[in-house]
Amino acid sequence: MNTPYPSAAAPIWERPEPQPRAAPVPLTREKIAATAIRLADAHGLDGLSVRKIATELGVGPMRLYDYVVNRSELLDLMVDAVYARIGESGQHSDWRGAVLAIAHATRLATLDHEWFSDLLGGRPHLGPHALAVGESTAAALSRAPGVRGIDDLQRAVGTLNAFIIGALRREVTERRTARSTGTDESAWQASLGPYLTRQLETGRYPTVARLVVDGAHLDAEETFHRNLTTILDGITGHPGT
Known part of the structure; x- marks a missing residue:
């Protein structure tokens, strides 16, 4: 069985690199x-295998x-x-600027590496950079403001993570669907x-009709930012604080 963390080996982060071989x-x-x-990036996670990586590197599988015990460690x-x-x-002295920078950096990294969205929200990410x-x-x-103790902090972190995971998975899914079907918005319409x-x-659907007829076409990045700031406003209790 391909277990994520074999009992016979310490987590990869605590195991030294093998001795280099020329x-x-x-x-x-x-x-x-x-x-x-x-x-x-080129073929998705389904197209990833130890054999393909070894071939790319010019070594035997x-x-x-x-270096890695199994696919989970990879x-x-x-x-x-x-x-x-x-x-x-980057570093930000104010809390809001720091959260915004991290969230937007996460979005950009995910759009460059779409497979990353498939691994968000799964088992905990415990590598040194993730931590x-x-x-x-x-x-x-x-x-x-508004985060007064550990319970508030847990709720704030959970709410922020839930938004980022959901928003990025949806955006990546929409991009993949557009590519796989070969259609754009005008063709869909x-x-x-x-x-x-x-x-x-x-x-029968008056509110949906308002959204379709009167709603503007929203830019993905702008939508992400606006919804993110709404989440942060809710955490503080004071918009723009």
Whole structure:
């Protein structure tokens, strides 16, 4: 069974790198993760395998098991490499600026590595870079007005994470659907517009009709930012604080 954390081995973060070997090519966990990320970017997680990574690196598949015990550890390395990028979002003296920077950096990293959205909300991300991003986020939220104790902080972190995970998964899903069907918004409107018009004209869905007819087409980045600020306003209890 391919267990995430084998009892026979410590977590990958606490195991030293194997001794370097020059032949046939030098390897490191960082190099393996970078190669895996390139393959996942191109083919998704379903197209990722130890054999493909080994072929890309010019080594035998068994050599990779000196560095990662199983696929779960490989995904851990990949995820933490993305968190390393997120962690470069910069330092902010005010709590709100820090949270906004981390959230937007997470969105940009996810759009560049769509497979990352598939791993958000799963088992905990416990690599050093993931923990650093989590620390920065929690530390920033702990300084927010309205967060007066550990219970408030837990709720704030949970609410923020739930929004980010849901928003990014939806945005990535919409991008994938558009690519797989080969349709854009105008084509979708042409194919389903008449049906939707007939349904709305029944008068049974007045609020939906208002959203469809009067609602503006919203930019994905702007929508993410506006909804994010709404979440932060709710945490503080004071818009713009």
